[in-house]
Amino acid sequence: MPGLIGKKIGMTSIYDASGKNVPCTILEVGPCVVTQVKTLEKDGYEAVQLGWGDKADHRTSKPMKGHFDKAGVSPKKRMVEFTGFDRELKAGDELKADEVFNEGDFVFVIGRSKGKGFQGVVKRHGFAGVGQATHGQHNRLRAPGSIGAASDPARVFKGMRMAGQTGNKRVTVENLQVMKVMPEEGLMVVKGAVPGHKGSTLVIRK
Incomplete structure (x- = not known):
């Protein structure tokens, strides 16, 4: 081209x-x-x-x-x-x-x-955060929430959207x-x- x-x-x-x-x-x-x-x-x-x-x-x-x-x-x-x-x-x-x-x-x-x-994750991937400011939520507004299952598969899958370096690509x-x-x-x-x-x-x- x-x-x-x-x-x-x-x-x-x-x-x-x-x-x-x-x-x-x-x-x-x-x-x-x-x-x-x-x-x-x-x-x-x-x-x-x-x-x-x-x-x-x-x-x-x-x-x-x-x-x-x-x-x-x-x-x-x-x-x-x-x-x-x-x-x-x-x-x-x-x-x-x-x-x-x-x-x-x-x-x-x-x-x-x-x-x-x-x-x-809120800025990087557009997550909404966990719950609202009420019902005892005082520190979860911008948290990612759960990232994996329990004993099966007992790991976090590759490519999971998480916090990290943003832009510069x-x-x-x-x-x-x-x-x-x-x-x-x-x-x-x-x-x-x-x-x-x-x-x-x-x-x-x-």
């Missing part, structure tokens, strides 16, 4: 053709530069490696510095492989948002969700409609919300 790398700018809302106010997310997409073209003969599969975001030379390892020098590009912060581009690309080529996406397209947006730290949101592409500003507006905080890096695929 072809795509590009970008970052989340923030949310807004726009009016669609029917006059309905639609919540949207503004993304800064590209420009991305081709850092490597992988071939079936040499690598065993076909793909195009794209780099996004400039990175200081002193923060780049020597092997990666050589990798970028071979492609004739400056060091990049993030690299992702894509397939399915409709034109032949070579190392050093630059891709912008309007060259890959069009208004009306449906895209997948991949990012890392906001980290919430260690949370209980790779999340893919599918079928977000591209509402607007602004090539001059390098921006793209998609319908709905995408994972991550403002300024977080995203992968946008068709």
